[in-house]
Structures are given as C-alpha cells and as structure tokens.
Amino acid sequence: xxxxxxxxxxxxxxxxxxxxxxxxxxxxxxxxxxxxxxxxxxxxxxxxxxxxxxxxxxxxxxxxxxxxxxxxxxxxxxxxxxxxxxxxxxxxxxxxxxxxxxxxxxxxxxxxxxxxxxxxxxxxxxxxxxxxxxxxxxxxxxxxxxxxxxxxxxxxxxxxxxxxxxxxxxxxxxxxxxxxxxxxxxxxxxxxxxxxxxxxxxxxxxxxxxxxxxxxxxxxxxxxxxxxxxxxxxxxxxxxxxxxxxxxxxxxxxxxxxxxxxxxxxxxxxxx
Amino acid sequence: xxxxxxxxxxxxxxxxxxxxxxxxxxxxxxxxxxxxxxxxxxxxxxxxxxxxxxxxxxxxxxxxxxxxxxxxxxxxxxxxxxxxxxxxxxxxxxxxxxxxxxxxxxxxxxxxxxxxxxxxxxxxxxxxxxxxxxxxxxxxxxxxxxxxxxxxxxxxxxxxxxxxxxxxxxxxxxxxxxxxxxxxxxxxxxxxxxxxxxxxxxxxxxxxxxxxxxxxxxxxxxxxxxxxxxxxxxxxxxxxxxxxxxxxxxxxxxxxxxxxxxxxxxxxxxxxxxxxxxxxxxxxxxxxxxxxxxxxxxxxxxxxxxxxxxxxxxxxxxxxxxxxxxxxxxxxxxxxxxxxxxxxxxxxxxxxxxxxxxxxxxxxxxxxxxxxxxxxxxxxxxxxxxxxxxxxxxxxxxxxxxxxxxxxxxxxxxxxxxxxxxxxxxxxxxxxxxxxxx
Numbered sequence: 001x002x003x004x005x006x007x008x009x010x011x012x013x014x015x016x017x018x019x020x021x022x023x024x025x026x027x028x029x030x031x032x033x034x035x036x037x038x039x040x041x042x043x044x045x046x047x048x049x050x051x052x053x054x055x056x057x058x059x060x061x062x063x064x065x066x067x068x069x070x071x072x073x074x075x076x077x078x079x080x081x082x083x084x085x086x087x088x089x090x091x092x093x094x095x096x097x098x099x100x101x102x103x104x105x106x107x108x109x110x111x112x113x114x115x116x117x118x119x120x121x122x123x124x125x126x127x128x129x130x131x132x133x134x135x136x137x138x139x140x141x142x143x144x145x146x147x148x149x150x151x152x153x154x155x156x157x158x159x160x161x162x163x164x165x166x167x168x169x170x171x172x173x174x175x176x177x178x179x180x181x182x183x184x185x186x187x188x189x190x191x192x193x194x195x196x197x198x199x200x201x202x203x204x205x206x207x208x209x210x211x212x213x214x215x216x217x218x219x220x221x222x223x224x225x226x227x228x229x230x231x232x233x234x235x236x237x238x239x240x241x242x243x244x245x246x247x248x249x250x251x252x253x254x255x256x257x258x259x260x261x262x263x264x265x266x267x268x269x270x271x272x
Numbered sequence: 273x274x275x276x277x278x279x280x281x282x283x284x285x286x287x288x289x290x291x292x293x294x295x296x297x298x299x300x301x302x303x304x305x306x307x308x309x310x311x312x313x314x315x316x317x318x319x320x321x322x323x324x325x326x327x328x329x330x331x332x333x334x335x336x337x338x339x340x341x342x343x344x345x346x347x348x349x350x351x352x353x354x355x356x357x358x359x360x361x362x363x364x365x366x367x368x369x370x371x372x373x374x375x376x377x378x379x380x381x382x383x384x385x386x387x388x389x390x391x392x393x394x395x396x397x398x399x400x401x402x403x404x405x406x407x408x409x410x411x412x413x414x415x416x417x418x419x420x421x422x423x424x425x426x427x428x429x430x431x432x433x434x435x436x437x438x439x440x441x442x443x444x445x446x447x448x449x450x451x452x453x454x455x456x457x458x459x460x461x462x463x464x465x466x467x468x469x470x471x472x473x474x475x476x477x478x479x480x481x482x483x484x485x486x487x488x489x490x491x492x493x494x495x496x497x498x499x500x501x502x503x504x505x506x507x508x509x510x511x512x513x514x515x516x517x518x519x520x521x522x523x524x525x526x527x528x529x530x531x532x533x534x535x536x537x538x539x540x541x542x543x544x545x546x547x548x549x550x551x552x553x554x555x556x557x558x559x560x561x562x563x564x565x566x567x568x569x570x571x572x573x574x575x576x577x578x579x580x581x582x583x584x585x586x587x588x589x590x591x592x593x594x595x596x597x598x599x600x601x602x603x604x605x606x607x608x609x610x611x612x613x614x615x616x617x618x619x620x621x622x623x624x625x626x627x628x629x630x631x632x633x634x635x636x637x638x639x640x641x642x643x644x645x646x647x648x649x650x651x652x653x654x655x656x657x658x659x660x661x662x663x664x665x666x667x668x669x670x671x672x673x674x675x676x677x678x679x680x681x682x683x684x685x686x687x688x689x690x691x692x693x694x695x696x697x698x699x700x701x702x703x704x705x706x707x708x709x710x
Contacts, residue, residue, distance in 0.1 A: 036566035038547030058322065114356075121364045130366070206353075210360045213314070213368075215347055229320040230351040231480070232537040233562065 021247065027240035028052065035236055051237035052245075055227075060215070061242050064223040068202055069249060071133050071219060075140040076197035079148045080190055082141065087152030088178070092161070105146045113143065117210050124211060131213045139211060140201040148193045155189025156182075191257050202250055220246050310341045311601050313608060316349045316358075316368035318591075321561065324624030331617050335608060342604045344370070362386040367596035369605045370612075375409040375425065375589045375663060382412040382422040383666075388595040389420030393606050398424070401615055406630040408659040409590040423592030426613045427627040429556040430586055430653040431488060432646070433459075433576035434563060439466055439551040440574070450652035453577040453584060456491065456518055459552075463528035466551040475533035475541040475550035476519055481680040482672045484554075486662055487588070488515045491581030495661040496697075497668075503709045504665045506701035508694035514581060516683065517690060524686050534684055546571055557650040561626040564645055575646025578653050586653075587660030590630060628654045667708030675700045 022042075027035060029047040055061055090098055120139060121130065129135030159182055167177035205221040212218055224246060227239035319328045325348065332346045347368060349357060355377055361367040362381070371387075381387050399407075402425060410423040440447065445462045448454045454462065463473030478484065486496050494512035497504050522529035530550065533541050538555055539562055545553050546567055553559070563573055578584050593613060595605040611617070615633035619640060622629040628651060629635055640651045662668045676697060683693035 032566045033568050036543045036546055036562075037568075038543045038549065054322075058325070117360050118363045121360055121366075125364060125366065206356070209353060209357050213347070213361075213366075214345075225350045225352060226320060226348050228350055228352055230318075231539075231556075233539045233558075235320070235322075 021244075024240050024244045024247075027236060028244050030237065032237060051241040054235075054238040055242040055245065058238065059223050059226055059242070060218070061220070061223060061245060063216075064218050064220045065246065065249065067133060067217065068220040071137050071140065072198045072201040072249075074133075074137045075144065075201040076194040078137065078141045079144050079197040080194050083145055083148040083152050083193065084186070084190065087149050088156050088182075090149065091153045091156035105149060109146055113206060117207065120207070121210055130211060131217055133217060136208055136211050136219070137201075139207045140197075140204060143207070144197045144200050148197060151193050151196065152186075152189055155186055155192075158189075159185045195254065195257060198253060199250055310343050311604050313342060313344045313370060313599075313601060313605055314347055314368040315344050315370040315608070316347050316354075316372055318349050318351050318354055318372045319621075319625065320348075320350065321625060324621065327617075327620040327624035331612055331620065335611055339608075342601075342608065344608055358386075362596070362598070365598050367598055369596055369599040369601060370608060371594045371596060372591065373423070373594065374591050375423065376668075378410060378422045378592060378594060379412045379663065379666075380669075381594075382420065383415035385415060386597055387422040388597045388599065388602050388606075389414065389422060390424065390595065390606065391421045393603075394421075394424065395610050398610050398613065401633055402426075402630045403632060405588075405658050406590055409588065409663060410592055412664070423590075423594035424609055424613050425590030425592050425630045426618055427591035427622060427625055428588050428630055428654060428657055429558060429627055430578055430588065430650070430657055431484065431554060432557055432578055432650060432653055434545070434553045434555055434559060434646075435574050435576050436545065436548065436551045437572035437574045439471065439548070443551075447574070448577055450577045450649055453580045455580050456514075459579050460518065460522060460526060460528070463522055463552060464526050467526075467528040471548055472530040472533075472550050473528035474522060474552040474554065475530050475536070475544060476523070476554065476684075477536035477538050477541050478519075478534050478681070478684055479537045479540075480677065481684065482676045483589075483660075485515060485519075485680060487586050487660060488579075490585040490587050490658065490661075491515060491579060491583060493582055497661050497665050499664075504667075504705055506671070506698045506705065508697050513690060513694065516680075516693070520684065520686070520690065523684065531685075534681075542566060552576070557628060557646075557653070558626040560646055560650070575649040577649050578656055584656040585658050586656050587662070588657035589660055589663060591625075591627070626650075628657075630654075665705070667705045670708075671701045671704045675704060 026042055026044060028051050029044045029049075030041075031044075031046060031048055031050075034041070034045060090102060120142070124130050124135045124139070127135070129138065163181050163185070164177045167181045168174075172180065203221065204219075205225070208219045208222050212222065224239065224242050227235045227242065229235070315332065317325075317328050319325045329346055332344050335342075335344055349372070354373060358367065358371065358373070358377075358381070362384070367386070373381075378387065382389075406425040406428065407421065409428075410425050411419060411421050414420045443462070443465050445465060446454075446458075448458075466473035486494075489496060489512055492511050492514035494509075494514060496507060496512050498507045499505075519529070523531050523534070530544075533544070533550070538559060541550055541553055542559075542562060544550050545563075557575075560575060567573065578586055593609045595602050595609065599605050613621075613631070615629075615631040615637075618629040618631040618634035619637040622634060623639055629640065634640065635651050635654060639647070641648050662672075665671075679688075679693050679696045679700075682688045683690065688696075
C-alpha cells in the first residue's frame with residue numbers, strides 16, 4: 001500500500017519539476033494570439049517555429065551561448081583546481097591560521113554582491129580585463145570559490161584519514177597517497193563542486209552586465225534580457241524560445257555527470 | 273611537519289586571496305582611450321521592440337555612412353537593469369558616450385555630476401522643435417545650486433483607455449473625441465453600464481500603482497508634493513484624493529472594476545480584455561502595440577482619449593538621450609544626438625515604440641496622425657502632458673517603494689481607508705523626504 005503512494009508522491013514531484021520546462025516549450029511554440037488567450041492550452045493549437053527563428057535572427061543566441069559555455073567551463077575548472085588543495089588543507093590541518101581563514105571566508109559571504117562590483121570593475125580595468133571573457137571568468141571564480149571551498153571541505157572530511165595512513169604504511173608518499181587514494185574518493189565531491197560552479201557561472205547576470213560592455217562579448221543571460229521591455233512587458237515568444245535553448249547545455253552537463261553527482265551529494269551530506 | 277605547514281599556509285593564502293577579492297578592493301585607472309581619428313562613440317540604447325530596434329539601427333547606420341569620422345557603435349541595453357549598469361559604469365569612469373534612459377533617472381545622475389549639461393550645446397532647430405514642457409522633464413539641479421539640461425527628451429507616454437468597440441457599440445455609449453473627452457463622471461457611469469453578463473466595465477492593473485495614480489492625479493490638480501523653497505513635503509488634500517477615491521469607488525461601490533485585476537501588471541489584463549471580460553483598459557499608449565500583435569482576428573478595439581477631471585492634464589516623464597560627463601568626445605556625442613533626434617527620426621522612433629514624439633514636426637507626420645491603431649488619439653493626447661511634479665522631488669524613489677506602493681496597494685485592496693492611506697503617505701513620506709531635504 002505504501003509503495004503506490006510513494007510512486008504517486010514521486011510522480012507529483014516530477015510533474016512539479018518538469019512543469020516550467022514543459023510550459024516553456026509550449027509557450028515557445030505558440031503564436032502571440034494563443035499566448036494571450038484567456039484559456040491557456042498545454043499543446044499549442046497551431047505550433048509555429050517563428051519564435052525560435054526570431055530568437056536566432058534578432059539576437060546572437062548561438063554566439064553568446066558559446067561564450068557562456070567557455071566562461072562556465074573555465075570557471076568550473078579553475079574553481080575546482082583552486083579549491084581542492086585549499087579544502088584539503090582546511091579539512092586536514094587545524095591551526096589558528098586555518099580558523100582565521102575559514103572565518104574570513106564566512107565573513108566575505110555576508111557582503112552583498114552589489115557592494116563589490118565597482119571595486120572589482122576597477123581592479124579588472126587596471127588589469128585590462130574589462131570587456132573580456134577571462135575577466136568575467138576571474139570574477140565568477142572569485143564568487144564561487146568560497147562556497148566551493150566549503151563544499152569540498154565536507155567531502156574531504158568524509159574520506160577517512162586512516163586510508164591515507166594505510167597508504168603511508170604501504171610505502172606511499174604523501175603526494176602519491178593523495179593522488180592514488182584520496183583523489184578517486186573525492187571524485188563525486190569534485191563533480192558536485194564543478195557542477196555548482198558551472199551552473200552559477202552559466203546563469204550569472206549582474207557581474208556580466210557590468211564587466212562586459214560590447215555586444216560581441218555578451219554572454220547568454222545578457223542576450224536573453226534583451227527580449228524584455230519596460231513595466232514588465234516582454235516579448236514572451238522569442239524569450240521562451242531562447243530560454244529553452246539556454247537550459248539545454250545545463251541539462252546535458254547534468255545528464256552526463258548526474259550519477260557521480262548523486263553519490264557526491266550523499267557523501268557530503270551524510271558525513272560532512 | 274614542513275609539508276603540513278606549507279599546506280596550511282598555501283590554503284590560508286588562497287582562502288585569504290579569495291575572500292579578499294570577494295570583499296572588494298580599490299583600484300584606480302584612467303580612461304585609457306585614444307583620441308585618434310576616427311572617433312568611436314558607444315550608444316547605449318534601450319529599444320527592445322523589434323520595430324524599434326530596427327529603427328534605431330537604421331538611424332545609426334545612416335549616421336555612420338554620412339559621418340565616417342565619428343563612428344557610433346550601437347549597444348542594446350535593457351530597461352530592467354540599466355540604472356545598475358550605469359551607476360557602476362559612472363563610478364568606474366567608463367560609461368557609454370550616449371545614454372538612452374528616462375527622465376526620473378536623470379535627476380539623480382545629474383546631481384552627482386555623471387551627465388553633461390547640454391544647455392547651449394544643442395542646435396536651435398532641435399531646441400525649438402521640442403516644447404518647453406518636455407524640456408522641463410530634463411532640467412534638473414546640478415548638485416551645486418545651478419540648473420542644467422541633462423538630456424534631450426524624445427519619447428513620452430500618456431494614459432489613454434483601450435476599449436472593446438463591440439461592447440461600447442452594444443451599450444450605445446458616446447464615443448469620445450480628443451476635443452470632447454469623457455469626464456471621470458461619465459467614465460464611471462459608462463463603466464457601470466458596461467458591467468453585465470460576466471463583463472467588468474474596467475480593469476485597473478495596479479501592481480505598480482504610484483506613477484499611474486500620480487500622473488492621473490493632475491486631472492484634478494493633485495500634485496502629491498509641495499515645495500517650500502527647496503524643501504519638498506507630501507500633500508494629500510482634496511485634489512489628490514479625487515482619483516484615488518474614484519478608482520476605489522469603481523472597485524467596491526460601483527463594482528464596475530474587477531478587483532482581481534488589481535495585482536496585475538499593465539499588460540496582464542489583455543487576455544481578459546480580448547476574451548470580453550473587461551470592456552475598458554486604462555493604459556499607456558504603448559500598450560496598443562501589444563493589442564495589435566496579440567488580439568484575435570476580428571477583435572475590434574479603439575483608443576479612448578485621456579479622461580477629463582477639472583482638466584485633462586497628466587504628469588509626464590520622457591525617454592531621453594544624454595551625454596556622459598566622462599565622455600571623451602562630448603561634442604561629437606552631442607552632434608550625434610542632434611541628428612538621431614531630428615524630427616524625421618523621432619517619427620520613426622515613436623512609431624517603433626508606439627509612444628509619442630516630443631518633436632512637434634514629428635507629431636504632425638502623417639504616420640502619427642492616422643486613425644489607424646489609434647495614432648490620431650494618442651498623438652493628440654500629448655498636448656495634455658505636463659512635467660510630473662514628482663520628477664523634482666529628492667527621495668521620490670524611496671518614498672515610492674517604501675511608502676507609496678504598499679500604502680496604495682492596501683488602499684486599493686480595501687484594507688485601509690482613504691484617510692488612513694493619506695495619513696501614511698504624508699507622515700511616513702515626510703520622514704523619508706526629510707532625510708533628502710537636509
């Protein structure tokens with residue numbers, strides 16, 4: 001008796017999760033008249049591709065998606081590369097310096113992003129990185145790194161210290177023990193962290209708005225917002241079509257690594 | 273032990289670096305530009321409708337062809353976040369040269385010295401082509417006791433009523449003209465007459481009620497603010513209460529307005545309007561574009577001129593083009609604006625955005641006076657526009673978001689009385705303004 005109820009609850013949850021995406025698809029295929037109908041329909045009565053055509057022809061969707069992809073992949077890689085050794089040290093070695101550093105990370109998260117935009121912009125300008133994708137990548141790494149550190153720290157703690165000691169007893173040096181023993185066990189955590197960094201960067205709008213000035217370096221969120229007008233009036237059709245396309249890379253990325261992510265999240269949650 | 277210390281220090285260094293970057297830092301920098309010809313100007317445009325973007329790009333292309341020494345780069349921004357974008361650009365000293373925005377935003381930017389004063393820099397024909405009430409919407413204090421013109425106003429919006437023609441014909445009501453508009457009393461009576469068989473006479477989408485109510489308030493001389501020298505205070509007297517009371521009466525006394533439309537944004541009642549749920553929809557003139565694009569075939573609609581109280585005056589703001597004070601090429605930027613906003617171009621821009629041109633020559637363009645899609649009514653309504661009194665009130669934005677919006681929402685939701693609303697608007701409002709008056 002319990003099992004059907006569980007499936008029912010699961011079905012409800014899946015519908016809840018899938019609803020926005022299905023509605024986005026439905027909207028993207030509707031005419032303006034059908035979108036403004038008093039009786040909304042799930043399946044468009046006269047599906048049209050014109051919204052997709054408008055999304056592609058009126059704005060540089062493909063180019064901006066590619067730029068977003070480059071920034072998101074670079075940000076996630078850099079975040080992991082920087083956060084991993086720091087997280088290991090934070091989890092394994094307890095010292096006053098570490099405690100102060102951890103506190104500093106926490107305090108830094110209290111500041112609203114809007115406060116740091118102008119100083120960051122000035123730093124980037126000095127480095128001649130305004131209006132460049134490397135500049136935006138650095139900004140994205142900067143704001144994902146503290147949380148990534150926290151995430152990875154939990155995963156490192158969940159790896160028993162005894163495994164490293166056992167490797168040392170078997171003659172492995174510290175580096176070898178880290179690479180051969182600890183790193184494979186941390187893989188799920190690394191994947192979860194990379195995914196977090198990827199999605200944060202892929203969706204990020206405000207910093208991109210400030211850092212990137214020229215249309216030919218605009219990322220996808222900056223391009224999508226061009227379908228919106230004043231007083232909440234939007235060009236819903238092209239916006240829905242473009243937004244649907246914008247979700248695809250995240251879905252693909254998630255689909256590829258979801259098995260590892262699942263075990264990664266569980267590891268961190270239970271033992272972190 | 274050494275490894276352990278090294279790792280701890282490395283970790284701390286990365287963490288400190290990260291956190292340090294997160295919490296900011298300072299840096300200087302100069303413009304770093306070059307004065308080599310050809311000059312390159314960045315033009316931040318907020319056009320977003322397909323036709324409007326096309327018109328903007330066409331005019332920029334024409335300029336670039338005719339002026340190879342002053343190349344203008346078109347950059348599309350968004351109304352949603354333009355002021356965040358601009359504040360950071362201004363603070364960092366790297367703003368676009370030519371800036372599209374609206375007059376309420378200019379007041380703050382002007383007082384902080386972000387914009388160039390265009391007084392005496394614009395050609396006489398452009399100055400005389402735009403009437404003084406429109407120039408008033410861009411004339412602000414410079415923050416040092418002086419006054420300046422901080423933009424060129426080019427598009428304005430008036431409040432009209434979009435109406436279901438079949439329902440009006442069936443109810444045999446008088447169709448008003450620009451010369452003989454409906455009075456508020458007539459509007460109330462007609463709304464009652466149209467309310468039957470599941471149809472409400474009117475839908476008031478008042479999710480963001482403040483600007484709409486304040487602009488319409490001038491119909492009865494309601495200004496909502498008074499100034500004593502340089503000090504502004506809130507005022508909600510009999511004149512200001514008229515429009516508030518009349519809308520409230522339609523909602524709860526006459527029951528000719530649908531209360532469920534109150535929480536809607538401007539365009540949200542359109543499906544109900546097409547479906548015959550609402551007969552009249554008070555809205556800005558630009559909403560006609562949505563109706564043309566979305567209305568089902570065979571749907572007949574007309575544009576009703578602005579209502580008349582003691583006058584037909586409405587408060588207006590303007591869309592504007594300004595030159596950044598930090599622009600390296602202010603003269604070239606001003607020259608570009610003068611070309612971009614000549615009367616022929618203003619007609620194109622107004623048509624693309626479904627708004628009213630400030631240029632008197634553009635307003636007489638046949639495309640602006642045709643009866644098609646209510647252009648004749650919309651264009652004629654421009655004569656009623658006067659500068660919105662709130663435009664010169666320091667602290668208006670905070671009053672609007674913290675005091676006026678929640679108070680008016682509560683009042684229109686019938687949760688507080690008009691007396692209570694008026695008291696809150698004045699008492700709480702003056703506390704806010706007091707900080708700005710110092």
